[in-house]
Amino acid sequence: TQLLEQSPQFLSIQEGENLTVYCNSSSVFSSLQWYRQEPGEGPVLLVTVVTGGEVKKLKRLTFQFGDARKDSSLHITAAQTGDTGLYLCAGAVLVGQNFVFGPGTRLSVLP
């Protein structure tokens, strides 16, 4: 069983649409990260959230950490083809502990 679940597993949308992907767990995390991985490349860190209820924005991307620090969401506004990739969340239960990765959401933004 996965410590972190991500949904949906796959998502295909048209350019300009909005979307939200989710990362859920029954565990409480001290911090949670979101990565984007493009085909043939390694994951690239987008954001780290550490406070329950925290919201961070990175241009068209909005990240929210759940109040109970068990879940997180990533919302993309006006998706672009360059947003295509695998979105991974990773959580650390204890401070200083290694991050465990979720299975990812594979996003395809069509022109």
Place this chain on the structure above:
Amino acid sequence: DAGVIQSPRHEVTEMGQEVTLRCKPISGHDYLFWYRQTMMRGLELLIYFNNNVPIDDSGMPEDRFSAKMPNASFSTLKIQPSEPRDSAVYFCASSSTGGKAFFGQGTRLTVV
């Protein structure tokens, strides 16, 4: 800095052969991580080093896998003997203490 450098980018080998994957971390980073990524299991941590010392190798699948870090600028992951189920993309990542992790481009291993 050129980032984390992995070699080779692609490796195809026959079952039973020894495979060595190489990683050069970002200069100044004191943590180095080896991950394996497959469709079935996602991204899994195999082992990580701090200041060239292996800290946690609980993710290493079995004795066929070994990793070394002889100095701060080089690490290897060796599989001997290799099996078809070892086919995956292997990533190396490095970070400084408390800093973000930077991943290499990965080595795609195919064992036939």
